[in-house]
Amino acid sequence: MWSRCNKEFPQVADDEREQGRTFLPKFDANGLLTAVVVDHETKDVLMVAFMDREALNATLRTGEAHFHSRSRGRLWKKGETSGNVLRVKEIGVDCDQDAIVLRAVPAGPSCHTGARSCFYRRIESGELVSAES
Template sequence: MVKFDEKGLIPAVVQDASSKEVLTVAYMNEESLQKTIETKETWFYSRSRQELWHKGATSGNTQQVVDIRYDCDQDALVVLVHPAGPACHKGSYSCFSDSLLQQETFSTDDRFAILNVLEATIAKREAERPEGSYTTYLFEHGIDKMLKKVGEEAGEVIIAAKNRDPEELRWEVADLLFHLLVVLREQKLPLDEVLKTLQERHGK
């Protein structure tokens, strides 16, 4: 089904199943791939130590495997996971945290680009839990706090609309969308699945 190189290895790109962010790139041999399939957690082969390693075995930052896909040449893998903490050994959500461009721009052709960025940022906050972050606060207090905020923000949207106040409505809808994205992250439900449902309904 898949092709290993002359050293018996295949590259594996690990991707967050919800945010679609690339978390890390590692290598698997036949044994680590089989263990990954059997345990539904990522196992890799360390080329430097020449041994298998179970991601999160010591740190607790395991990766629950959702799917494993291979490319058209069958010589590379994409492993979709739900991470239980940072993927990087430096404590970062992703090993690919630094940018050569050092700027964040949004395409004018994509009205909803900010939603992709926000979804990825929420995933990063969940994994890294930076002190002082409001998103960290929500994840540490759990689903009940999140849902309370969703209810509060939905009420604020209603009030703003009843008051015919477009500026207030703009702010309150933004707050509601943010808290909904936090809930989706906590529930491990990608925004793509919600958009897919909207597309299916529109098709009918």
Template sequence: MSNAAALERETGTNFMPRYDAQGLVTGIAIDAHSKDVLMVAFMDAEAVARTRETGLAHFHSRSRGRLWLKGETSGHFLRVQDILVDCDQDALVMLVKPEGPACHTGARSCFYRKLAGDGLVPVEE
């Protein structure tokens, strides 16, 4: 990448996602109200485009190898309020309004445990 292209990506106004070798960027969903981190997943170009078109968080499921609309089976959609783009455009933070638990376990957030010594303990809510 030329210096001009790198400068545009890092400081310019054009949306130029930098996908990794697998065609993915990191997508982080944060509750727009509480600012709690709800989940982290990966997004390919199709997931980014569908998220922008619909206002609902879409991801790329690596295990299923396909596009995944968060909430497609549970009904627990993530309504995207804003998308923040990091400096080198390889990660997106989506400020969302969750419609139910974000985690497939039924927890409000996928980050419901913390490291305590060599084990995990529940995060107090």
């Protein structure tokens, strides 16, 4: 799909990371970066997860979203048990390369609750209500 990210990232000046053409993901102290998943067609936010280098490389290699499961402490392919995979169409990178947006086509619900999006509620008058209403 896309080329894999390098195993080692050189120290680079902020202007190179922010203005250059080289993909230099900036992982946090835990080796993670934030990944926001957006429906490719509707532009709705579906979920937010974290990627380590292994998950990013698996996503780049296969075209299907992989994440780092903090609770399981391992690589996790979205939909590995449910079949509700996310087929990545495009990856957007923020200005300092510490967060990405996966524009994806979902093969079913994105949330483990069965909801289309993990953002199925909103705050209204201090309480959570359905975002569908």
